[in-house]
Amino acid sequence: MYTILVCDDDKEIADAIEIYLTNEGYQVIKAHNGFEALDQLEQKEVHLIIMDIMMPKMDGMRATLKIRESKNIPIIMLSAKSEDYDKIMGLNMGADDYLTKPFNPLELIARVKSQLRRYTRLGSMEIQTKGVYRNGGLELNEETREVMVDGEPVRLTPVEFGILAFLIKEPGRVFSIDQIYENVWKEPSFSPENTVSVHIRRIREKIEINPKEPKYLKVVWGVGYKIEKL
Secondary structure (H helix, E strand, O other): OOEEEEEOOOHHHHHHHHHHHHHOOOEEEEEOOHHHHHHHHHHOOOOEEEEEOOOOOOOHHHHHHHHOOOOOOOEEEEEOOOOHHHHHHHHHOOOOEEEEOOOOHHHHHHHHHHHHHHHHHOOOOOOOOOOEEEEOOEEEEOOOOEEEEOOEEEOOOHHHHHHHHHHHOOOOOOEOHHHHHHHHHOOOOOOOHHHHHHHHHHHHHHHOOOOOOOOOEEEEOOOEEEEOOO
C-alpha cells in the first residue's frame, strides 16, 4: 500500500483529498505546514507528497527545496494561482507536477497514479528486485546482463557492464580508479588510469544524453568516479 503525505493549511481541503485517496486504497497522513511535512517524512515512509504552496510558518516552495536535499519522492504542488510563472517556479524548486485549485478530484487521482507509476518504474523507491539496481532512469539487471536508460535498452561490453554494476550498487559513493580496476579486472592495479578512463568515457557515451555534462556517471577530480544518487 502506498502512503501519501497531504500538506495543506486548509484542513477542509486536506480532509477532502484524504477521502479521495483513501477511496482509491491509499494510506494518507496529513500536515498543515512545511515544518510538519518535514517532521512526518522523518518518522514515516512516504511514497508521494501533495504539497500546497501558500502555507504559514514554512510554505510549499521552501519545504520542497528542503525535501529535495535528500529525497526523490514525487511531489505534486497545489496552488490557487494559475499563472505560468508560479508553475515554472514550483517545477524549478523540484516539484514533479502542478495542479491549480479548484481541481477535479478525478484529475488529482490520475496525476497521483501517473507519478507513482513513474516513481516505481524508474526505481526511486527502495523496493528492489534481487540483482536489479535502479537509480533515476538508469536500471541494471545482473541476472539478465541488461541495462536500460529511461526504458530504452543500452548495449555495454562485459567490462563496461562490470564497471557500471560496481558503481551503481552504491550510488553517491566515490570509488578510486584503483578500486574500480581491482574489483572489475580482478587483479592488482598498475597505473590503470587510462584503461579505466577510456571505459568510463564509452559508458557515458551510451548512457548519458550529454556525455560532457553527465547526469549519472560523474568524476570527482583527484578522487575517482561515482554514480550520482538520484
